[in-house]
Amino acid sequence: MSMDGLPKELERLVAEARGAGDWGRPADYIPELAKVDPAQVGVALCLADGTELGAGEADRPFSIQSISKVFSLAAVLGRLGDDLWRRVGREPSGTAFDSIFLLEHENGRPRNPFINAGALVTTDALLGGREPRQALSEIMHLVRAAAEDDDIHIDKAVAESEKATASRNMALLYYLQSHDNLLNPPEMVMGTYAHQCAIEMTCRQLARAGRMLAMLPGVPAMISPLRARRINALMMTCGQYDGSGNFAFRVGLPGKSGVGGGILLVAPGVASIAVWSPGLDGYGNSQVGTWLAERIAGYTGWSVFAP
Amino acid sequence: MSMDGLPKELERLVAEARGAGDWGRPADYIPELAKVDPAQVGVALCLADGTELGAGEADRPFSIQSISKVFSLAAVLGRLGDDLWRRVGREPSGTAFDSIFLLEHENGRPRNPFINAGALVTTDALLGGREPRQALSEIMHLVRAAAEDDDIHIDKAVAESEKATASRNMALLYYLQSHDNLLNPPEMVMGTYAHQCAIEMTCRQLARAGRMLAMLPGVPAMISPLRARRINALMMTCGQYDGSGNFAFRVGLPGKSGVGGGILLVAPGVASIAVWSPGLDGYGNSQVGTWLAERIAGYTGWSVFAP
Amino acid sequence: MSMDGLPKELERLVAEARGAGDWGRPADYIPELAKVDPAQVGVALCLADGTELGAGEADRPFSIQSISKVFSLAAVLGRLGDDLWRRVGREPSGTAFDSIFLLEHENGRPRNPFINAGALVTTDALLGGREPRQALSEIMHLVRAAAEDDDIHIDKAVAESEKATASRNMALLYYLQSHDNLLNPPEMVMGTYAHQCAIEMTCRQLARAGRMLAMLPGVPAMISPLRARRINALMMTCGQYDGSGNFAFRVGLPGKSGVGGGILLVAPGVASIAVWSPGLDGYGNSQVGTWLAERIAGYTGWSVFAP
Amino acid sequence: MSMDGLPKELERLVAEARGAGDWGRPADYIPELAKVDPAQVGVALCLADGTELGAGEADRPFSIQSISKVFSLAAVLGRLGDDLWRRVGREPSGTAFDSIFLLEHENGRPRNPFINAGALVTTDALLGGREPRQALSEIMHLVRAAAEDDDIHIDKAVAESEKATASRNMALLYYLQSHDNLLNPPEMVMGTYAHQCAIEMTCRQLARAGRMLAMLPGVPAMISPLRARRINALMMTCGQYDGSGNFAFRVGLPGKSGVGGGILLVAPGVASIAVWSPGLDGYGNSQVGTWLAERIAGYTGWSVFAP
Structure with a gap:
C-alpha cells in the first residue's frame, strides 16, 4: 500500500x-x-x-513515564540476559498496574516487567551494585543513541514529584524485599525509578x-x-x-x-x-x-x- | 527465506x-x-x-478440545458480530483456565472467550434459542468448509466422557446463570460444549x-x-x-x-x-x-x- | 439484675x-x-x-432460612460427630455469604458451616445415602422437639421459589463436587437445602x-x-x-x-x-x-x- | 465448681x-x-x-509481640474513642496475619486491629503527632498499672532485630500511606511498633x-x-x-x-x-x-x- x-x-x-x-x-x-x-x-x-x-x-x-520500562528492560537484558526472568515473569497480570495482589499470590515474583512491581525489579537488576546515576546514565545512553538525539533529558521536578508520592511503589519495593527479590535499598531503587520515569x-x-x-x-x-x-x-x-x-x-x-x-x-x-x-x-x-x-x-x- | x-x-x-x-x-x-x-x-x-x-x-x-473455541468464536461472531463482547471480555485472565475467581471479581463477565467460562458463554450465544444439534452443525460446517474436508467428526465417547466429569464447567455455567449471563439451560450448554470439544x-x-x-x-x-x-x-x-x-x-x-x-x-x-x-x-x-x-x-x- | x-x-x-x-x-x-x-x-x-x-x-x-443451618449442623454432628470437620472448616470467611472465592483458594473445603458452601456440605452429610424426606424429617424432628411444639412446618412455596432461583448455590454444589466434597447429586442436595431453609x-x-x-x-x-x-x-x-x-x-x-x-x-x-x-x-x-x-x-x- | x-x-x-x-x-x-x-x-x-x-x-x-496489640488498642480507644473505627474494621480477616490482599480489596482499611496492618494503624493513631517515646510511655504506663508491677520493660535487642527484618510491615505501612490511612512517617510507626512488640x-x-x-x-x-x-x-x-x-x-x-x-x-x-x-x-x-x-x-x- x-x-x-x-x-x-x-x-x-x-x-x-x-x-x-x-x-x-x-x-x-x-x-x-x-x-x-x-x-x-x-x-x-x-x-x-x-x-x-x-x-x-x-x-x-x-514525561514518558512507563514507556521507560521498555528502555530499562532493553538495557538490563543487555547486561544480564535471561537471568532477569528468574526474578520476573512474562505473563499478563489480569489486574491493575500497581496491584499488589498477584505479587502476594506468586510469592514476590512479579508477573511481567511492565507492571510496576516488575519494572521496579528490572530497575533493581539494572542497578546491580552501582550508583543510581550509573544506571540512569546507561538508560539515557541507550535512549539517546536509539533516537540519535542527545537532546533528551530527565525532568527533575517530575522525578521529585513522583518520589514524593511514591507510597504505593514503596510498598511494592518493601514487599519485594520481604520476598528476597530486591538487591538494593528500596529508597535507592525508588529514586532511580522515579528519574527513569521522568525522562522527557x-x-x-x-x-x-x-x-x-x-x-x-x-x-x-x-x-x-x-x-x-x-x-x-x-x-x-x-x-x-x-x-x-x-x-x-x-x-x-x-x-x-x-x-x-x-x-x-x-x-x-x-x-x-x-x-x-x-x-x-x-x-x-x-x-x-x-x-x-x-x-x-x-x-x-x-x-x-x-x- | x-x-x-x-x-x-x-x-x-x-x-x-x-x-x-x-x-x-x-x-x-x-x-x-x-x-x-x-x-x-x-x-x-x-x-x-x-x-x-x-x-x-x-x-x-x-480430540481438538479447546481449539474448538476458535471455531465457535468465529461462528458466533458471524452470527452476532460485536454483540458478543457485551457478555465476554478480551483480556488475558492471569489465572488458570477453569478458575472461577475472576468471574466473581468481574460479576459474571468472563475475561475472554478462551478461558472455559468465556467459551461456555460463546457456545451459549451460538445456541441462541436453537437445538444443540443446530449449533454443532454450524460449527462442523465451518470447520469442514475451512479444511475443505468433510471427513471431520465428533467422537461421541469423548463427549460423553467429558459430560460425565463436567462438575467444574457446570459450576461455571450456574455461576454465569446467577449473573444473568446464560440464555440456555446449563445442561444444554454443557452438552453442546462437550460435543464441540470432542471434534476429532x-x-x-x-x-x-x-x-x-x-x-x-x-x-x-x-x-x-x-x-x-x-x-x-x-x-x-x-x-x-x-x-x-x-x-x-x-x-x-x-x-x-x-x-x-x-x-x-x-x-x-x-x-x-x-x-x-x-x-x-x-x-x-x-x-x-x-x-x-x-x-x-x-x-x-x-x-x-x-x- | x-x-x-x-x-x-x-x-x-x-x-x-x-x-x-x-x-x-x-x-x-x-x-x-x-x-x-x-x-x-x-x-x-x-x-x-x-x-x-x-x-x-x-x-x-x-421463613427461618439460614437459621436452619444451626439445626442441620446440630443434627449432623449428632450423626457423624467430628467427622464433619474433615469436610468443613471452622473459620470466619472474610467474604460474602455466597462467595466462591475462598472455596477455590482452599480446594473445595468451605471455611465454616454457616456460609452457603459449608451449609450445603452439612446438608449433604446429613443426607448420607438417604432420601431428602428422611433428612428433612430428622431436622424437623429436632426443631419440633427443641421447641416442644409440633406446629412447625415447611413452606413449600418458599422452597420451590428458592429452588427456582438457586443458580449460585448450584454453582457452589458443582464446585464442591469437582473437589470430591459432595456425596449426593447437586439437585438432591439443593432440594433438601431449599426445604430446610423454608422452615417457618x-x-x-x-x-x-x-x-x-x-x-x-x-x-x-x-x-x-x-x-x-x-x-x-x-x-x-x-x-x-x-x-x-x-x-x-x-x-x-x-x-x-x-x-x-x-x-x-x-x-x-x-x-x-x-x-x-x-x-x-x-x-x-x-x-x-x-x-x-x-x-x-x-x-x-x-x-x-x-x- | x-x-x-x-x-x-x-x-x-x-x-x-x-x-x-x-x-x-x-x-x-x-x-x-x-x-x-x-x-x-x-x-x-x-x-x-x-x-x-x-x-x-x-x-x-x-517477648509479648502481638499481645501488645491489645494494650495499644486499649490505650488508643482511651484517647480517641470510636474514631479509631473509621480507620480500622472489626471483622475477622480470613487470611494470614501479614496478608496485604484484603487491604487492597478494602481500599486500605484493615479488617481489624489485630492483623498487622490494623495494629500498625492503631499505633499510628496512638502516636498522634507525638514522639515515639511518648506513645510507648503511654503503653508501658497502661501495662505496668494494669499488672501493678513496674518491672516490665522493652527488650531493645528484640526491637532492633524486628526493625531490621521489617520489610513486610514496611510494605503494609507504605500501602496504608498510599490510601491516606497513615498519619506519621512509616519509619516512625515501624519503630514504635517494633518497640511495643518487644515488651517483655x-x-x-x-x-x-x-x-x-x-x-x-x-x-x-x-x-x-x-x-x-x-x-x-x-x-x-x-x-x-x-x-x-x-x-x-x-x-x-x-x-x-x-x-x-x-x-x-x-x-x-x-x-x-x-x-x-x-x-x-x-x-x-x-x-x-x-x-x-x-x-x-x-x-x-x-x-x-x-x-
Missing part, C-alpha cells in the same frame, strides 16, 4: 481528535503531571524508507527511539533482532496494563503506554509510531492516544496479525 | 521430539483422553503457495482449517480479514491460558492449545501450522507441542514481531 | 423500631421472600426461670428451639453441653456472615441470622432470644433485628464477654 | 506438655526470637478471689495485666466495662489470626496470641490466664500454648459459651 496519503491523514486525525468531547483525565497522583493541559495531541512516525512524519504537538516534550521526550524523539524495536533498515543496532522481537511480544501481551488484550484486539500492534499520555507503537519492519495525549482512560492509558493508534492502524492496515 | 529445507527439518524435529525424556502427562480429568499414549507427536503446515507439509503422526486424529481432527486437517486465520491466498473466505486479525489477536494474548505471555515471548505466533495436546498456530499471510502431542505442561498446554512450535518458529523465522 | 422491667422495655423497643425510617430491604433473590412487608418487627425470649416474653409480631411465622417459625417458636443452645434449666436435652458450646462458638465467629465481627463487638452474644429477617441469639444459661424484621442490611442480616438485638443486650447487660 | 484442684492440675498439664514430642517452631523471621529454646512452657492465672497461680516457667520473661513480660505479669479485661473484682479500673467487653469480643473473633474460629471452637475464651509464644486468655468475671511456649503452629500461634489453653478450659469448664 502506498503511504502517500498518510501525512494528510495524520493531520485529519489530529484535527478530529482536537474536536474530542472527552479527553480523559491526566494522571493525578503525580502532582507535576496533573498540571498538564489535557487538550493536546501529538503523533510522529518513522517509516522503513527513512521518512519521518509528524502532526499536532509532535515536538512538545512530555517528544513524539518525534520517541518514534525514533522505537525504530530499534521496529528493526527498521539503517537504524543503529542497539539490541539483537531476537531481543527486539521478544520485547515486542511483551509489549503486545502486557504493554497496556489490564487493557492489553483489548489494545491487541483493536490496534493489532505491540505498544507501551505511560501515564504521561504517551504510547510507543511498533510495526515490525514497517514503522515506529509515537502518539501522545495526556488524558487517561480507566486503565491508565492515553484515551485519545489509544483512539489515534487504532485509527492509524486502521488507515495503514498495519497489524502484526495481517498478512 | 527459502523454505526448501523445511520438510527435512520437520522430520528432524519430530525425531528429536521422539527422543524426549519427558512427554508431560495427558489430561487426566477426562477419562477418554487419559487413555491416549503420550509418546506421540505430529505436525502439519499449509504454506502460502499451497504446499502442505507433514511429519510424525500428522494423520492421526486427536488430524494435524493436517487442523492446519488446513487454520488457513482462514492465516489468510492464505486462494483459501475459502469463511471470515472477513478484520475478524481473522482480531481472532489472531485474542489467540496471541489469551490462547494458551496462563502460559500465553510466555508462548508469545518464545514462539511469537498466535496459537490456541487444547488439552487433547493439539496447538493451532497462525503465521499471517505465510503459513498455518498444527502440532500435536498429548502430554501437557503445568498450564494445560502440550509440552512437546510447545517445544515443537518454538523450534519451527525459530527455524523459519516466522514471528509476527519480526520485520 | 432483676428482669422485671424487661417486658415493658421490649414493648418500648418494638415501638421505637416501628418508627424506624429505614427498615432495610427484604431479600429480593427469592421471589416469595421479596413479597414480605418489611415494616414488621417481632421479638420473643425464653428465660432461665421458664418465663417467656414476646412483643410485636412475636407470633407471626417467617414464629419468634416464640424459634426462641424456644434456641433454649437447647442456651442450655436453660429444664429444657429437653437434645444435644450435649459441649456440642452446644461449640455451636455457640461458631455462631459467634461466623453466624452473621461478613458482619460477624461487628455483631460480636456490638451485641456480644452468639447469633445466627437468616435472609428471612430472623436472628436467633443465645445468652448461655440465661436466655434464648429470637428477633425478626424482614429488611436486611448490606451483609444480608436483618437491619432492625440487629438494632433490636443490640438494644436488648444493652438493656439486660447480657454479653458473654461480661462478668 | 471448686478450683481447689487447679494448682495440681496446672502442674500436671505442664508436666504433660514437657513430654510433648512436637513443640512447634519459634518464629524465625525475627532473629532474636529464633534463638529461644522452644522446649519451654509456662502458665499463670489470676482468679476472681485474688488468688494467683503459676506453673512451669511462669516467671520467665518472654512473664506469664505472671501478663495474667495480672489481663485482669482489667476479665474485669476481676478489686482490680485497677484502667478501662470501662463496655470497652473491656468489646476488646474481648475482638479477641474472640480476631485474636488468633486465621486460627481464631478454631480457637473459639476449641477453647471458648477470648484470647490474643503473639509470635513470641504467649497467649493471653480472658474468662470474664472469673479469671485472667497467660500461657507461654515459644514454638508456633502453622497460623503463628503457640502450639503447646494453645493445647494448654484448651486443657485448662476443659478442666475448669470456663467458656463464655457455657451457662
